[in-house]
Amino acid sequence: MSALQPVRGTHDILPEDMRRHRRVADGARGAAALYGFQEMATPIFEFTDVFKRTLGDTSDIVTKEMYSFERGGDFLTLRPENTAGVARAVISGGLLQQAPLKYFYYGPMFRYERPQKGRLRQFHQIGIETIGVAEPLADIEVIAAGARVLDTLGILARTTLEINTLGDSESRTSYRQKLVDYLKGHEGALSEDSRKRLDRNPLRVLDSKDEGDRKIVANAPLFDDSLTPAARDFYAKVSDGLTRLGIAFSRNQRLVRGLDYYCHTAFEFTTTELGAQSAVMAGGRYDGLIEQMGGPATPGVGWAAGVERLSMMLQDPLPAPRPFAIVPIGPEAETMALTLAEELRRSGITVELGYRGNMSRRMKAANKVNARAAILIGENEISRNAATVRDLDTGEQAEVPLQALKDRLVQFR
RNA sequence: GCGGGCGUAGCUCAGUUGGUUAGAGCGCCAGAUUGUGGAUCUGGAGGUCGCCGGUUCAAGACCGGUCGCUCGCCCCA
Numbered sequence: 001m002s003a004l005q006p007v008r009g010t011h012d013i014l015p016e017d018m019r020r021h022r023r024v025a026d027g028a029r030g031a032a033a034l035y036g037f038q039e040m041a042t043p044i045f046e047f048t049d050v051f052k053r054t055l056g057d058t059s060d061i062v063t064k065e066m067y068s069f070e071r072g073g074d075f076l077t078l079r080p081e082n083t084a085g086v087a088r089a090v091i092s093g094g095l096l097q098q099a100p101l102k103y104f105y106y107g108p109m110f111r112y113e114r115p116q117k118g119r120l121r122q123f124h125q126i127g128i129e130t131i132g133v134a135e136p137l138a139d140i141e142v143i144a145a146g147a148r149v150l151d152t153l154g155i156l157a158r159t160t161l162e163i164n165t166l167g168d169s170e171s172r173t174s175y176r177q178k179l180v181d182y183l184k185g186h187e188g189a190l191s192e193d194s195r196k197r198l199d200r201n202p203l204r205v206l207d208s209k210d211e212g213d214r215k216i217v218a219n220a221p222l223f224d225d226s227l228t229p230a231a232r233d234f235y236a237k238v239s240d241g242l243t244r245l246g247i248a249f250s251r252n253q254r255l256v257r258g259l260d261y262y263c264h265t266a267f268e269f270t271t272t273e274l275g276a277q278s279a280v281m282a283g284g285r286y287d288g289l290i291e292q293m294g295g296p297a298t299p300g301v302g303w304a305a306g307v308e309r310l311s312m313m314l315q316d317p318l319p320a321p322r323p324f325a326i327v328p329i330g331p332e333a334e335t336m337a338l339t340l341a342e343e344l345r346r347s348g349i350t351v352e353l354g355y356r357g358n359m360s361r362r363m364k365a366a367n368k369v370n371a372r373a374a375i376l377i378g379e380n381e382i383s384r385n386a387a388t389v390r391d392l393d394t395g396e397q398a399e400v401p402l403q404a405l406k407d408r409l410v411q412f413r
Numbered sequence: 414g415c416g417g418g419c420g421u422a423g424c425u426c427a428g429u430u431g432g433u434u435a436g437a438g439c440g441c442c443a444g445a446u447u448g449u450g451g452a453u454c455u456g457g458a459g460g461u462c463g464c465c466g467g468u469u470c471a472a473g474a475c476c477g478g479u480c481g482c483u484c485g486c487c488c489c490a
Contacts, residue, residue: 064488071422082414113487115482116414117485121489125490127490141482276484279489281490282490305490308490309490325450327448327449329447358446362450368450375447388449
């Protein structure tokens with residue numbers, strides 16, 4: 001393993017990718033702000049227990065995907081997701097006094113997985129959380145904000161919204177029992193993976209891609225039959241709300257969540273454009289989470305989206321800003337160019353200063369940085385206290401007095 | 414953790430049934446052009462053929478291992 005290679009599953013984000021990345025993060029932040037979500041950040045590592053206790057000991061994330069280490073006697077873990085961190089922050093900061101809380105976040109996450117298309121070991125997520133609202137209105141708002149984010153990025157039409165209800169804990173326990181009873185009857189026919197799931201997380205079997213499993217699942221008891229009236233009512237309110245907002249969705253009864261703390265609403269915006277990965281934004285309600293962490297019983301609902309996945313769906317990155325290039329001709333002009341560049345930059349104009357070479361060379365350099373125009377300064381210009389401004393798109397050029405230079409440059413678009 | 418595909422210049426790739434000094438396009442550098450970029454022409458730099466071992470008179474090519482990338486499974490954003 002060469003030290004000169006990036007760590008497997010990590011990537012350098014070079015300027016063009018970075019602009020894409022920025023567009024996702026900035027667009028999402030802006031759209032979320034329209035719904036009252038404010039940005040906050042938590043540390044990228046926490047005590048390991050923060051994740052262990054909330055994600056459940058059997059989840060894949062905890063059993064095989066965490067980057068954990070020990071330092072000074074503390075067991076720490078790079079965050080694999082951010083909901084647990086936000087919940088911890090809310091508890092340790094005593095913020096529940098001010099509930100409801102509505103947060104937006106953006107930042108890197110870490111999972112030790114085999115990298116593939118749309119899956120990295122260090123990746124970035126944006127997300128929102130509404131904490132302290134038990135009403136289905138919060139679920140509707142959270143999903144609507146998600147749709148707004150995707151729409152802002154111009155990719156909503158290329159995604160599908162699927163939603164499901166996982167019910168309250170009463171519905172869940174009773175269904176879990178019915179499902180396990182049913183599946184035990186077909187245990188011999190289940191795939192090896194699904195037999196493992198049967199013990200750990202039976203709901204996952206519903207989501208199996210195995211042909212044989214699917215046949216068995218097709219006749220499994222329906223979750224809806226186990227829903228309590230309250231849970232049924234909750235789901236109805238969410239789906240009515242979405243319908244009223246004109247947000248298209250389909251019910252997917254096989255949609256379950258990998259993480260243990262979800263209840264009631266579960267949803268995913270999916271796409272077919274990312275290879276084996278389909279989810280670009282996923283979330284749901286997690287009413288038990290904060291209590292499970294040792295805080296007061298507090299409901300919550302939110303989603304997270306993968307910035308790299310969203311970036312891949314973006315048509316174009318934000319365009320790079322086009323600078324003006326100063327091209328000095330001769331040593332006297334060269335000293336002048338430095339101060340002129342600084343002066344222009346102070347008034348908010350983007351300027352590139354060629355570093356070396358004769359005029360031809362610097363014009364080439366100006367072209368390479370995609371300069372909008374070149375500002376030529378030579379003996380002639382200096383003697384007249386002027387500069388020659390050459391439009392590099394049209395090739396037109398004219399001499400401009402130095403006092404009028406700023407105003408002239410601002411006219412370029 | 415499991416399975417498939419692929420590793421030749423900065424990038425995209427060619428390289429014949431194993432045969433001498435490993436090529437192209439793009440990009441890069443310089444010149445044609447000492448006050449004018451893009452286009453064109455000329456020249457130049459750039460490679461331990463991923464790495465280690467094996468087979469062979471001879472390996473970029475064949476075999477084994479290894480590392481990396483990639484696609485998929487599991488799981489997930």
